[in-house]
Amino acid sequence: MKYGAIYPSLKGRTVLVTGGGSGIGESIVEHFAAQGSKVGFIDLKEKESKALAARLRRKRQKVHAEIADLTDIAALKQAIASIRKALGPITILVNNAAHDERHSIEDLTPEYFDDRIAVNLKHQFFCIQAVLPDMKKAGGGSIINMTSATWLLGFSGLPVYAAAKAAVYGMTRGLSRDLGQYNIRLNTVAPGWIMTERQQSLWLTPDAEKQLMKDQTVKRKLYPDDMSRLALFLASDESGAVANQNIVADGGWL
């Protein structure tokens, strides 16, 4: 694609992206900023986040990075309050932060279970809780929860991650009717295998790529920008009729 779409309904909007410092989140931050949105993002990774914010500010884009551990709900709330103060009421939320650390059933402790839920699910709920008053006051909003195709495809080696990511969709279904009356739309995006730097360095082998090209109907690798473009659409007024849904974006794998 030589140039992307322009969404006038995103211009000037305040967007919150969690895990915006690297990977898919970084691309989402960049894409909203390029639409003229004001983007606040929360991430644990200080160096990457500051570099991203500085890079976008040099382009005269409006961004604000908050360094916080999203498993610490008090810190999360404080970070959101700071973003609201800097950029105004938040009417778009992209719950993106997650970690796909592998784990096996035998070794799993109750503490590690709680930790994976905290890393992959719990902060999504509390980010929604924190931005809800802004969206109600503004007369509407759009929430995009990043889930994963892992639980739809039945991946092995990360059962609690898969469960938490499935629960992201469950939470979307469980909140849509409560929030719909305020003109707040919730949807999830289920990425397939997206070639972030982390994925390429950890998991992409020639054999794995060969298999992926068999699994996907579209014979090209997917990148973070593919997910960002979908997030823009779901955040914008263009998708006004789409709510309570899961959009699988996996190159036709599933």
Next chain:
Amino acid sequence: MKYGAIYPSLKGRTVLVTGGGSGIGAAIVEHFAGQGAKVGFIDIKEKESKALAARLVRKRRKVLFEHADLTDIGAVRKAIANIRKALGPITILVNNAAHDERHKLEDVTPEYFDDRIAVNLKHQFFCIQAVVPDMKKAGGGSIVNITSGSWIMASPGMPVYVAAKSATYGLVRGLARDLGPFNIRINSVAPGWVLTERQLTHWWSPEAEEGLMQRQCLKRRLSVDDMARVVLFYASDEAGAITNQNVIADNGEA
């Protein structure tokens, strides 16, 4: 929404829309034409279609109306050949034509069954067959089959329509792997209850709308424009990672 999105990847593309003369199809034709696409549409309704084409041509949009009965596959092929000749190779197809005529299980004859399949399903297949050579030659394309929320919601009173519409999603699943290697994406869009003129005059009542508003997450009417905006996104390069999928656009009813 004050103004809509701009999709540069749709500009100059040749689009085929079936059933483009009225209802959702007419909105789809208008929206693609508004993006600077060249739009050929096929419809059986001559008067409405000619009026639509004339109105868009006055705005200097590139549109061509072909009058044909989509249940006559020979006529469909001829109409598509005319559109290709006038507007160039077709790389976007929106299979929209359908008719939700009510029928009772008891009354359906084998002939009426075939007729409903011909009106709601068969032309989708043969339109795909007719445009795929253009898409292969062009290095890719996007196909959007309009299905319906009726089979997801289990709507009563039109079982063969519901079966045919579910089969349009079956076509998506049955063709995505064959067409993916040619970079052709195929998806379906399932509208909820879109209040077209036909729906308002035939089926709408205050009670029906009240029930709808209770079921939908979002308490607003679905418009034909809502559907057109979803179709634009799926046709554009913005949706490059999405194929083999069904997207429900129903204000969160399902």
